[in-house]
Amino acid sequence: MAGNKGRGRASFTFNIEAIGFARGEKLPDVVLKPPPLYPDTDYKPVPLKADEAEEYMLALKQEFRATMKRTPYFMDTEEEKQEIERYSKRYLKSYKDDDLEWVPDWRRLPREMMPRKKLTKGPKRQRTKGTAKVPATLMSTVDVLKKIEDLEKKGDEEKSDEETDEKEGGKGKRKDDDDEEDEAADEQEEYDEEEQEEENDYINSYFEDGDDFGAESDDNMDEATY
Amino acid sequence: MTQAEIKLCSLLLQEHFGEIVDKIGTHLIRTGSQPLRAIVHGTGTSLDQVKKALCVLIQHNLVTYQIHKRGIVEYEAHCSRILRILRYPRYIYTAKTLYSDTGELIVEELLLNGKMTMSAVVKKVADRLTETMEDGKTMDYAEVSSTFCRLADTHFVQRCPLVPDPPESAEAQPPPPAPTLSINEKDMYLVPKLNLIGKGKRRRSSDDDAAGEPRPKRPKQTAESKEPMPDDGIYWQANLDRFHQHFRDQSIVNAVANRMDQTSSEIVRTMLRMSEITTSSGAPFTQPLSSNEIFRSLPVGYNISKQVLDQYLTLLADDPLEFVGKSGDSGGGMYVINLHKALASLAMATLESIVQERFGSRCARIFRLVLRKKHLEQKQVEDFAMIPAKEAKDMLYKLLSENLISLQEIPKTPDHAPSRTFYLYTVNSLSAARMLLRRCYKSIANLIERRQFETRENKRLLEKSQRVEAILASMQATGAEEAQLQEIEEMITAPERQQLESLKRNVNKWVPLVLPQLLARSFGRFLGGMGDQRSYIFQAL
Numbered sequence: 001m002a003g004n005k006g007r008g009r010a011s012f013t014f015n016i017e018a019i020g021f022a023r024g025e026k027l028p029d030v031v032l033k034p035p036p037l038y039p040d041t042d043y044k045p046v047p048l049k050a051d052e053a054e055e056y057m058l059a060l061k062q063e064f065r066a067t068m069k070r071t072p073y074f075m076d077t078e079e080e081k082q083e084i085e086r087y088s089k090r091y092l093k094s095y096k097d098d099d100l101e102w103v104p105d106w107r108r109l110p111r112e113m114m115p116r117k118k119l120t121k122g123p124k125r126q127r128t129k130g131t132a133k134v135p136a137t138l139m140s141t142v143d144v145l146k147k148i149e150d151l152e153k154k155g156d157e158e159k160s161d162e163e164t165d166e167k168e169g170g171k172g173k174r175k176d177d178d179d180e181e182d183e184a185a186d187e188q189e190e191y192d193e194e195e196q197e198e199e200n201d202y203i204n205s206y207f208e209d210g211d212d213f214g215a216e217s218d219d220n221m222d223e224a225t226y
Numbered sequence: 227m228t229q230a231e232i233k234l235c236s237l238l239l240q241e242h243f244g245e246i247v248d249k250i251g252t253h254l255i256r257t258g259s260q261p262l263r264a265i266v267h268g269t270g271t272s273l274d275q276v277k278k279a280l281c282v283l284i285q286h287n288l289v290t291y292q293i294h295k296r297g298i299v300e301y302e303a304h305c306s307r308i309l310r311i312l313r314y315p316r317y318i319y320t321a322k323t324l325y326s327d328t329g330e331l332i333v334e335e336l337l338l339n340g341k342m343t344m345s346a347v348v349k350k351v352a353d354r355l356t357e358t359m360e361d362g363k364t365m366d367y368a369e370v371s372s373t374f375c376r377l378a379d380t381h382f383v384q385r386c387p388l389v390p391d392p393p394e395s396a397e398a399q400p401p402p403p404a405p406t407l408s409i410n411e412k413d414m415y416l417v418p419k420l421n422l423i424g425k426g427k428r429r430r431s432s433d434d435d436a437a438g439e440p441r442p443k444r445p446k447q448t449a450e451s452k453e454p455m456p457d458d459g460i461y462w463q464a465n466l467d468r469f470h471q472h473f474r475d476q477s478i479v480n481a482v483a484n485r486m487d488q489t490s491s492e493i494v495r496t497m498l499r500m501s502e503i504t505t506s507s508g509a510p511f512t513q514p515l516s517s518n519e520i521f522r523s524l525p526v527g528y529n530i531s532k533q534v535l536d537q538y539l540t541l542l543a544d545d546p547l548e549f550v551g552k553s554g555d556s557g558g559g560m561y562v563i564n565l566h567k568a569l570a571s572l573a574m575a576t577l578e579s580i581v582q583e584r585f586g587s588r589c590a591r592i593f594r595l596v597l598r599k600k601h602l603e604q605k606q607v608e609d610f611a612m613i614p615a616k617e618a619k620d621m622l623y624k625l626l627s628e629n630l631i632s633l634q635e636i637p638k639t640p641d642h643a644p645s646r647t648f649y650l651y652t653v654n655s656l657s658a659a660r661m662l663l664r665r666c667y668k669s670i671a672n673l674i675e676r677r678q679f680e681t682r683e684n685k686r687l688l689e690k691s692q693r694v695e696a697i698l699a700s701m702q703a704t705g706a707e708e709a710q711l712q713e714i715e716e717m718i719t720a721p722e723r724q725q726l727e728s729l730k731r732n733v734n735k736w737v738p739l740v741l742p743q744l745l746a747r748s749f750g751r752f753l754g755g756m757g758d759q760r761s762y763i764f765q766a767l
């Protein structure tokens with residue numbers, strides 16, 4: 001030990017020849033940086049198993065993930081609303097399956113999970129609209145196309161032409177209304193969050209009930225359908 | 227719970243349930259069990275979203291709740307359960323191999339929805355099967371429910387714990403803040419008596435009734451669902467432990483087949499099948515089976531005499547790996563399968579093969595040497611491995627720095643002076659296996675991230691191809707001419723097409739499914755074999 005001292009080499013408490021350094025050999029430099037992100041490998045990895053079963057499971061996995069995205073369980077952050085609806089977006093909307101409405105079995109869940117009637121109204125309305133809107137616009141284009149076809153057949157019946165005009169006008173108006181309502185709902189939601197802390201919300205609910213939900217009010221509002 | 231596991235859980239939740247659920251779920255994993263208000267506060271998400279996300283997580287059995295004192299309900303996420311999402315395709319595929327398409331769809335629906343009532347499953351599966359069938363043919367409900375019963379009989383699906391019936395004196399005391407779910411062991415696999423009559427319905431997808439049909443149909447459907455089904459409230463879920471048991475049995479059978487021959491593997495398969503339901507999934511041994519019983523249960527096509535069977539059994543019991551053990555002499559000899567031992571050997575074999583593939587055969591020789599001899603000094607390693615001392619040191623240190631081999635100091639004197647200390651190299655197989663398992667999780671997470679990155683980078687291209695496909699489909703539906711279709715198809719240029727192809731190939735490659743499969747499973751098994759690490763087995767599988 002003591003013999004190592006003063007010979008230009010750091011002093012070790014043990015014989016460094018035991019760990020494979022010959023007498024007089026230089027020690028490796030001290031490494032001060034982290035190891036590389038993609039270190040070289042000495043041996044090539046074995047290729048993946050690729051038989052029919054694996055292929056099938058791979059397909060299953062991709063399909064499962066895609067299906068999950070369409071189920072009501074998938075909660076994405078709501079996209080920022082774009083002022084102009086992009087044409088390209090129209091074909092991308094993967095609208096959720098209509099028949100896949102999910103009503104949780106409230107008997108199995110803690111009571112606090114159950115949305116209180118008033119609280120759910122704000123966001124709920126938005127949600128139904130969010131999903132209902134896409135098919136609606138698609139629907140309306142289909143409707144209009146149909147109408148135009150009809151018109152072509154009928155030729156010069158001006159009466160029906162006026163009708164469509166009216167209808168379309170009406171639709172545009174309704175949409176505007178919807179937008180306004182959305183904003184109102186937004187405000188309402190924020191307001192609600194503050195309110196819910198204090199739990200004295202009867203007066204608000206009084207006003208809330210007077211609100212008209214427009215065309216979508218026919219579905220069941222008592223339970224939150226996700 | 228390591229960072230790698232949390233990261234992977236978060237990615238899995240995000241891919242399957244969206245950003246919000248991911249946020250809530252990851253928060254719960256990090257913090258442990260928490261009450262609702264703390265979750266809202268901790269994640270900065272609105273109360274409604276938290277509630278909905280928790281509902282989703284509870285529905286999929288990823289989160290459970292518990293009532294604490296003073297009536298506070300706490301929610302807890304189960305990381306190991308979330309990691310099992312990785313294995314869903316495997317469960318579904320297993321169901322397909324065992325119970326054909328019907329079984330596949332039943333398990334798939336259960337996994338997609340977390341839990342469902344039997345009537346809902348049967349209806350949905352019948353509808354889906356009908357859709358794939360030729361025109362005019364339909365799937366009968368009865369057929370689907372018989373497959374469901376078979377799945378329940380073999381324990382592949384099980385009942386979820388039930389909500390207890392409300393007591394008569396409900397008014398006297400306020401209801402608890404959360405129901406206490408419980409289930410009787412006996413009822414777990416009891417299929418409710420249902421007479422589901424009907425056939426799968428085809429979804430009307432053709433264009434002519436797209437505008438008019440669904441509207442009037444809607445109210446009818448809701449009216450239908452209004453009246454409760456007789457099995458209302460009895461939910462079913464896929465029994466993942468049973469699937470794991472099946473995987474375990476299969477790899478034991480494969481191992482025996484590789485070691486001896488087809489016939490002996492068939493015998494082991496028979497033994498495992500006989501004890502499938504009687505042995506719990508964590509038991510170290512199967513129930514003892516007499517050779518007469520085994521002889522009777524051999525598959526019909528297998529023509530071996532009782533004598534040959536006895537010879538095989540003796541041979542299996544004498545095998546140094548001890549997959550099969552002899553537990554008694556009555557009834558022509560009682561035999562058991564030593565499950566834990568089998569798993570441990572399989573896992574050790576995997577560990578050795580990993581060292582071999584990553585560091586070469588000479589490192590593997592050193593590794594095996596240390597494994598067999600338990601504790602070795604450096605000098606002994608160099609001598610026994612018959613590798614030049616300098617290289618042997620190099621390899622040994624490499625394995626040590628990768629944590630595959632550990633170092634044990636035994637000082638001769640209390641001052642721990644290096645010159646008077648033994649340095650013994652040893653393999654701590656449990657920690658080595660755990661480390662490799664963690665590394666698997668890490669690489670899966672990396673692969674998922676890589677795939678997401680690649681998809682993001684090529685978003686425009688993917689969107690374009692999607693759009694063109696949508697336009698093509700709509701044109702085809704309206705009966706467009708061939709030339710028109712071709713024109714649209716050409717909207718994607720050749721180089722773009724090429725890029726898409728390569729992207730698809732790469733993304734496929736990165737879909738992490740195959741790589742960790744073998745590793746994760748064997749380690750889990752191995753850990754399972756180590757006795758008290760039972761819970762670990764399920765995490766890895």
